[in-house]
Amino acid sequence: MSFSLDGVGLTHANGYTALADISLRADRGERIALIGPSGAGKTSLLSVIGTALAPTAGQGTVLDSALAGQAPRGQDLKRLRARIGTIHQAPPIPGRQRVVTAVLAGRLGQWPAWKSLASLLYPMDIPGARAALERVELADKLFCRCDQLSGGQLQRVGIARVLYQQPDLLLADEPVSALDPALAQATIRLLTADAEARGATLIASLHAVDLALGNFRRIVGVKAGRIAFDLPSERVTDALLHALYASEGEELPVQAHEPAYVTRQRAANDAATRAACC
Amino acid sequence: MLLTADPAARPRLLGALTVLVVLWPLFQAAEVKPGALFDASNLKVIGNFLAAFLPPETGAGFLGHLAKATLETLAIASAGMLLAFLLAVPLGYLATAAGRERPTLNPVTRSLLTLLRGIPELVWALVFVRIFGLGPAAGVLALGLTYGGMLAKVYAEILESVDPAPANALRHSGAGRPLALLYGLVPLAAKELASYTVYRWECAIRASVVMGFVGAGGLGQLMDQAMKMLNGGEAASILLAFMALVFAADGLSQWLRRALDTPPADRPSPFGPRSALLALTLLAGTVASFRFLNIGFGELFTADAARSMGEFVAGFFPPDLSAEWLAKVGKGIWETLAISVVGTLLAAVAGLLLALPKPHAPFGFVLNALRSVPELVWATITALAVGLGPFAGALALALHTAGVLGRLYAEAFDNAPPAATRALRLAGAPAGVRFLYGTLPGATPQLIAYTLYRWEMNIRMAAILGFVGAGGLGQLLYFELSLFHYAQASTVIIAMLLLSIGVDQTSAWLRQRLR
Known part of the structure; x- marks a missing residue:
């Protein structure tokens, strides 16, 4: 069992109910896509699973630790968290940090303190960081500063950090929102392949329905803080999807197909940043 | 409901009126x-x-005094800053809410900081002069205590003001608080932290000038004498020396900020020859300051000093x-x-x-x-x-x-x-x-x-x-x-x-x- 939630609810201090009566479980190695309109509670759900937010109702376990009641604290909590990797929609990386340090930061929960401190003076695992960056095709940016990267490149640095962390449970919150369609597809494949190879559990929230259906076997629809459906991808019908996204109009959100000149423009931008850096 | 009027107008008007009344x-x-x-x-x-003021005094004997006093001021400021920095780093870490998952303000440290900062350095200096006698030791200690409190408070606030997301993300992936701060917040805050520290050092130079007025050595003591004798020429020379000092410190501060802005070179270590040079200069500067001032810290903490300190403090009560x-x-x-x-x-x-x-x-x-x-x-x-x-x-x-x-x-x-x-x-x-x-x-x-x-x-x-x-x-x-x-x-x-x-x-x- 990787995680299980049983009637979990989350009500914020201001009275807003983000999640209500969520029951969801995943076995080790499962790969799940989370879809639903914006504001449905996808990020909250991932935050609860990732121990960032404690549920205000219900029970749950993550990697055999309780989420509520007897939840681990102190060192136990750190050990648990070191096994959970999160890819955030907005990469939580300080702009003035170097790419190599940002990637190595993925293992701060696993490294002894002396190593983490020494790594600020001299990166302690350059080959590791380079390998992780190679997988997102950014190895040439190893010693750049993060504020020299474009939004899409920065998002890939955030992904490289989690690849380097090698967590048992991989949570991804709109991991490809800043990437163009081709790169988004490749990155989702990279994440699923990484999870499969290491037997890790992957749960990714995605705004683009086609990306979810094409790459994940299990689809969980979330609407208004509740689970709308939890089905194998082949049984997710158009009717279900239209009901899920009723609030967002007729069209289902899919990957944007940008005109070619936009992609060309982006390539030129990338080249410009590359020229400015290193 | 559709608002046709700006809902912020009334509170703004009231606010302006309150300000006037106060x-x-x-x-x-x-x-x-x-x-x-x-x-x-x-x-x-x-x-x-x-x-x-015109012309400024330029006699060789006076200039000799001036040079020595300038060096002394610089040394008091640098030694005091080192003391302050050593105090401020742990206190600031304890006092800041940054990187804590539940925001706490850590009231104990905060009140200690208030006590340190609340009493002006000149008052501390007056007190230390009574205890340790005339000389730079009183100035260094007074600076160290007040500036330690100020630096700690500002460090704490700077860390609280930068985007907390990177540090929180690191904590959620299992990093402890010190590491989350170092990897998640310090890179963003480094520029501000460094420029504030250098700026405080400039302030320390001015403060050590002022403390000379109560007998803690340096340019201030010289200025005090010049002012008391209404010797405008000497006062002008001393003022020019201040300005030169402050301008030099300003130049150093700008150089540092630029250095922090330059993107790193393509090499594994983030530190190059320039950083090494800077570290060496800092080290040499502080060592030279302490040697120049020749403070016998051992003598400051004898039983005798403790007794006279006790007597002096007891006099303030009730x-x-x-x-x-x-x-x-x-x-x-x-x-x-x-x-x-x-x-x-x-x-x-x-x-x-x-x-x-x-x-x-x-x-x-x-x-x-x-x-x-x-x-x-x-x-x-x-x-x-x-x-x-x-x-x-x-x-x-x-x-x-x-x-x-x-x-x-x-x-x-x-x-x-x-x-x-x-x-x-x-x-x-x-x-x-x-x-x-x-x-x-x-x-x-x-x-x-x-x-x-x-x-x-x-x-x-x-x-x-x-x-x-x-x-x-x-x-x-x-x-x-x-x-x-x-x-x-x-x-x-x-x-x-x-x-x-x-x-x-x-x-x-x-x-x-x-x-």
Whole structure:
């Protein structure tokens, strides 16, 4: 069992109910896509699973630790968290940090303190960081500063950090929102392949329905803080999807197909940043 | 419901009215009388004094004294800063809410910091001079304690003000709090932390000048003698030496900021030969400072020193709490508050006007000149210009603070994210409008924080300006201490502490509200 939630609810201090009566479980190695309109509670759900937010109702376990009641604290909590990797929609990386340090930061929960401190003076695992960056095709940016990267490149640095962390449970919150369609597809494949190879559990929230259906076997629809459906991808019908996204109009959100000149423009931008850096 | 009127209009109007109602009596208490600036007899006095500045004294013997005193000032400031830094890093870490998953303010550390900062360094210096005798040791310790408190507080606040997401993300992936701060917050805050530390070092240079007035060595002692003998030529040379020092420190600070801005070279280690050189210089500088001052720290902590310290401190208890004395102190508090508020407001207006024009260069020179002269020295001059009293104090504060705030404002404008302004420029907005819509909204929280923070410092300064006759609590304290009335002096020190705590709280509250 990787995680299980049983009637979990989350009500914020201001009275807003983000999640209500969520029951969801995943076995080790499962790969799940989370879809639903914006504001449905996808990020909250991932935050609860990732121990960032404690549920205000219900029970749950993550990697055999309780989420509520007897939840681990102190060192136990750190050990648990070191096994959970999160890819955030907005990469939580300080702009003035170097790419190599940002990637190595993925293992701060696993490294002894002396190593983490020494790594600020001299990166302690350059080959590791380079390998992780190679997988997102950014190895040439190893010693750049993060504020020299474009939004899409920065998002890939955030992904490289989690690849380097090698967590048992991989949570991804709109991991490809800043990437163009081709790169988004490749990155989702990279994440699923990484999870499969290491037997890790992957749960990714995605705004683009086609990306979810094409790459994940299990689809969980979330609407208004509740689970709308939890089905194998082949049984997710158009009717279900239209009901899920009723609030967002007729069209289902899919990957944007940008005109070619936009992609060309982006390539030129990338080249410009590359020229400015290193 | 559709709103047709701006819902913010009423609170704004009310706010403006409240400000007026609060400020009016304060301006009264500070005895603001701009007319006195242009009074003929006052103009004559100040004119004569300033005329005596020329030519500056350049005798070889005096220059020798001046050089030694300058070095001593520099050494006191550097040694004091090292002490302050060593205090501030652990205290700031304990006090800051940054990187904590449940925001706590850590009340114990916060109150310790308030105690350290609340008592002005000049008062600490006076106390240490009584205990350890005349000489630089008193200055170094006084600087270390007050500046330790200030640095710790500002470090804590800077760390709280940067984007917390990176540190939180690291904590959620299992990193401990110290590492989450180092990897997640320090990279973003490094520039501000470093420039504030260097800026504080410049302040320490000025403070060590001022402490010379109570016998803690350095340029201040020389200045005190020159002023007492109304020797304008010597005073002018000493002022020029201050300015040279402050300008040099400013240059160093700018070089450091640029160094932090340069993207790293393509090599594994983030530190190159330049960083190594910097580290070596810092090390050599601090070692040289301590050697030059030749402070026998061992002698400071003997049983004898402890006993005399105990006796001295015991003399302050119990404080004089008679109704008559309390009324007098109460009046001093009100006057001090008025001096600080009026001085800071005048300074904010003047500073903003000086920070706006581009290019910065000529105005930057004015700002540097204004702030390189310590408030206490300005007060001796403004007292000549408008007569003894609170208005002289408020003017002295305003002159020095305008220099400080103008510089900080200009930096805030330069540091404001350029994207918003660029977008407006591309949309065809003219320069003034671009500033109001693009730069100012981004910089406003910083401007407000800087101004309020300066107000907190000015309340301490206002409390000691009285040492040279500018009214308020300082005048009371200086008078009672010179008569060895320790019980009365103790009440005044407590009043200073309470006042600065009150101002800190108000300022924190205002910062929160105006964010």
